[in-house]
Amino acid sequence: MVKPAEPSSRADTALADARAGFLLILPAALACVPFALILGAMAAQKGLSPLEMALMSTLVFAGGSQFVAVDLWTHPAPWLALGFAAFLVNLRFVLMTASLAGKLGHFRGWERAVIVFFMADENWAVAERRAAERLLTWPFLLGMIPFFYVNWLAWTVLGTAIGSAFQNPAAYGFDFAFTAMFLALAVGFWNGARTGIVMAVSAVVAALVSIAIEGPWYVIAGAFAGMAAAVLMPQTETTPA
Amino acid sequence: MTVSLANLLAILTMAAATYGIRLAGLFIAGHIPQSGRARVALDALPAAVLTAVVAPMALATGPAETLAAAITILAAFRLPILAVVAAGVLSVVLLRLLLG
Numbered sequence: 001m002v003k004p005a006e007p008s009s010r011a012d013t014a015l016a017d018a019r020a021g022f023l024l025i026l027p028a029a030l031a032c033v034p035f036a037l038i039l040g041a042m043a044a045q046k047g048l049s050p051l052e053m054a055l056m057s058t059l060v061f062a063g064g065s066q067f068v069a070v071d072l073w074t075h076p077a078p079w080l081a082l083g084f085a086a087f088l089v090n091l092r093f094v095l096m097t098a099s100l101a102g103k104l105g106h107f108r109g110w111e112r113a114v115i116v117f118f119m120a121d122e123n124w125a126v127a128e129r130r131a132a133e134r135l136l137t138w139p140f141l142l143g144m145i146p147f148f149y150v151n152w153l154a155w156t157v158l159g160t161a162i163g164s165a166f167q168n169p170a171a172y173g174f175d176f177a178f179t180a181m182f183l184a185l186a187v188g189f190w191n192g193a194r195t196g197i198v199m200a201v202s203a204v205v206a207a208l209v210s211i212a213i214e215g216p217w218y219v220i221a222g223a224f225a226g227m228a229a230a231v232l233m234p235q236t237e238t239t240p241a
Numbered sequence: 242m243t244v245s246l247a248n249l250l251a252i253l254t255m256a257a258a259t260y261g262i263r264l265a266g267l268f269i270a271g272h273i274p275q276s277g278r279a280r281v282a283l284d285a286l287p288a289a290v291l292t293a294v295v296a297p298m299a300l301a302t303g304p305a306e307t308l309a310a311a312i313t314i315l316a317a318f319r320l321p322i323l324a325v326v327a328a329g330v331l332s333v334v335l336l337r338l339l340l341g
Contacts, residue, residue, distance in 0.1 A: 097266025180329025222293025
């Protein structure tokens with residue numbers, strides 16, 4: 001049978017959605033692998049056990065803050081400082097989930113609360129990209145989120161278990177993999193010259209703030225500068241060349 | 242394979258802070274108007290956040306990284322993401338060799 005019968009079309013749509021979710025997150029999941037191994041190796045050096053790394057990846061699930069926390073880790077763990085560091089590094093999530101919330105209006109309240117628990121930079125960007133074209137569905141999210149989540153968990157724990165094999169990511173250019181991926185995802189939101197101006201303003205302000213102020217404030221500063229640029233630009237649909 | 246009490250407390254504090262932020266976005270969103278300037282700002286948000294995250298690496302590290310970032314952006318207009326990541330990593334390795 002070449003064409004699916006009518007009753008199975010809903011299942012086909014679900015399967016296609018799940019497949020699309022999986023394929024869209026796959027590059028990001030692969031790019032995460034070296035970072036997960038490096039994070040694990042750093043954690044092992046700080047005396048964290050694989051089980052502790054498993055708990056952190058499961059409950060926090062935010063790579064940037066996990067790197068900063070492991071970097072700051074001492075014994076006994078300065079829990080308040082680590083919690084505050086995670087708060088600062090992850091403050092951008094408030095903007096991200098606020099933006100995503102508008103695309104989750106057709107989900108129940110508790111479903112939205114569950115979905116945002118699993119939102120990190122990469123799968124959030126993929127969800128936003130998808131939402132720009134189609135309605136987000138559970139099959140799409142289930143094709144994307146569990147794989148991405150378990151992928152991060154598994155590789156961070158493996159990295160902690162095998163320890164110091166991955167010490168120098170810059171030697172292979174791996175440290176640039178996330179930069180390349182985030183740039184690619186940002187270009188995915190391209191909507192004419194306006195987007196270029198938003199990205200340029202955000203980049204310059206974030207870079208300057210990162211030089212001037214210690215810590216992860218540059219993300220918030222750059223994001224707000226880019227958004228301010230969007231608001232201040234003339235609100236016409238046609239953009240000057 | 243152990244979990245120390247201090248480490249557990251730190252992990253739980255990090256988790257609470259992080260999920261709290263994620264939930265806060267949901268609650269704030271309900272109070273943001275769906276049109277006008279707030280809408281324009283929110284629409285610009287994804288590209289602005291992603292760019293800000295990579296800005297220190299792309300603009301404040303060295304000429305090799307800045308050039309590689311430019312190559313990556315050009316590649317992103319034509320290639321699928323995995324190929325873009327490969328092109329970015331490859332170009333940064335070569336440019337670091339060339340430019341020191």
